[in-house]
Amino acid sequence: MARPREFDETAVLDAAAQQFWMYGYEATSVRDLAQSMGITGASLYNAFGDKRSLFRRALAHYVETSFGDRVGRFESSLPPRTAIEAFFREIIERSIQDEDRKGCLLVNSALEVAPHDPDFQATIAEVLVKVEAFFRRCVEAGQRTGEIPTTQSAEDLARLLLGVHLGIRVLARTRPERALLEGLARPALDLLKPS
Template identity: 60%
Template sequence: MARPREFDEDAALDAAMAQFWSHGYEATSVRDLATAMGVTSASLYNAFGDKRALYERVFERYVDRGFRDRVRRFEHHMPPRDAIAAFFDEIIQLAMSDPHRKGCLIVNSAMELAPHDKQFHRVLSRVLKDIEGFFERCVAAGQRDGSIPANLHTADMAKALLASLMGLRVLARVAPQRALLEGAVRPVLAMIGVSTNPKKQRTRRSA
């Protein structure tokens, strides 16, 4: 009979996420993780496998709490064009409330792990495809309801939004300035009919 866990798994995963997110994969040792998670190294291996397996578990948790949570909140409860605008608006807000400039774990992983880890590259590619799919569904739905120009190439627009999102996340780590971040996404959002008036955007956010 398996022994019950002697620690809070959710709290331990959150602690591991904080370590990886702040320091990166390579710079985080198993000892660092065990200390942060409040477990022994043996317990860590028994519960989660090796460091690489734990990282993938943490990464999936991050994606579910971040991207997938936004999809659940925005895609099915907002008009499609508003869902895209709200997605970017929240990303900028997160960047402005990130004093340690940890950035996005998806982008961080793309830069550090994906280039030389084939298995993780597949995991990351699937997540990026899911994000692109969200944008494509929203653009297509907006074209059907008339809120997004019908002459835009749906799939290409989704790719442009994905590229803008990834670039925004990188830029936010270097220069987390609201005017800069909003200005960076304003042209691509204008293509789908989102207001490009900075004063109007600030009014909407404070309402």
């Protein structure tokens, strides 16, 4: 009979995500992970498999608790254009307040791991498609109500917003300056306002 797990899975996934987020996939050892998660190496392997499997689970956990939570809060309670603006406002605030300049685990992984690993490339691309889909749903809804102009297609605006989002997350690693990040978002958000 297998022994029940003696740890909180959410807490250990949070700790693993923080470790990968802070140091990257390659620089994070299984020993570092086990120590930060407060479990033994054997428990880590038994519960999550190898480092690669744990990374996949930690990344999925990160996406659900950051992007999934943000989209859920904004899309369900705010008008479409306001939801997009709130999304960028929160991303910029988080970036400015991040003293460690970690950026975004998903974007970091897209730059570090995905170019060399087709499996992770597909995983990260799938999440980026979801980010783009959030923007497209908001733009389409706003265009239907007249809140967002129809001079640009919803697809093009969603792709532009995705690119701005990625740019903010990358720039925040080296220049987490409010004027820079807001200046990057402002022209794109202005395209969503009726003239």
